[in-house]
Amino acid sequence: DAGVIQSPRHEVTEMGQEVTLRCKPISGHNSLFWYRQTMMRGLELLIYFNNNVPIDDSGMPEDRFSAKMPNASFSTLKIQPSEPRDSAVYFCASSSIQGIGTEAFFGQGTRLTVV
């Protein structure tokens, strides 16, 4: 398996534009997480899905952010409209249910720059 695949790897956009980040989890994994990483705030969980259902989106900063998981092999994180403070590295991670505690595998991340 190629691991968790994210696209694009880098995104530069102008303030006010819509941005869509994509993630393909590891085949067979049934949990998917979106994290945002900044120097100031570290790794923050934005939202996570179990079996394609959003379980906790309390980390989504505001209504400009939305996430979907239409099937087990694909998820998107959308920012509309984007703002300079959204600049960060966005990681997608996936894991599978194996009782107590399971490793989360991270994708390579998408570095977003909003100018």
Next chain:
Amino acid sequence: GENVEQHPSTLSVQEGDSAVIKCTYSDSASNYFPWYKQELGKRPQLIIDIRSNVGEKKDQRIAVTLNKTAKHFSLHITETQPEDSAVYFCAASRTNFGNEKLTFGTGTRLTIIP
């Protein structure tokens, strides 16, 4: 919700010496505690984890200890090498036959001095 605090934020040690990173958590129901290593420009990767039913786990030069009563856990790296230089994150989650969110600490930047 869970709150994880991590110390120190930066740590420099001489090559060959040991490094210790400490974390505390707030949710007494948390039962899974992984440690991730992130090299510059790369993704976080799991290096070791511990579950609440054990107090210590070791894998070669890396060990993790857990004190459930005090709600803290620590990462120990012995005989440090230059390739150990990275940012290390602790995390905690409450899982029970289902994945629940990992709450991360703020990270420790470890620098190994040759």
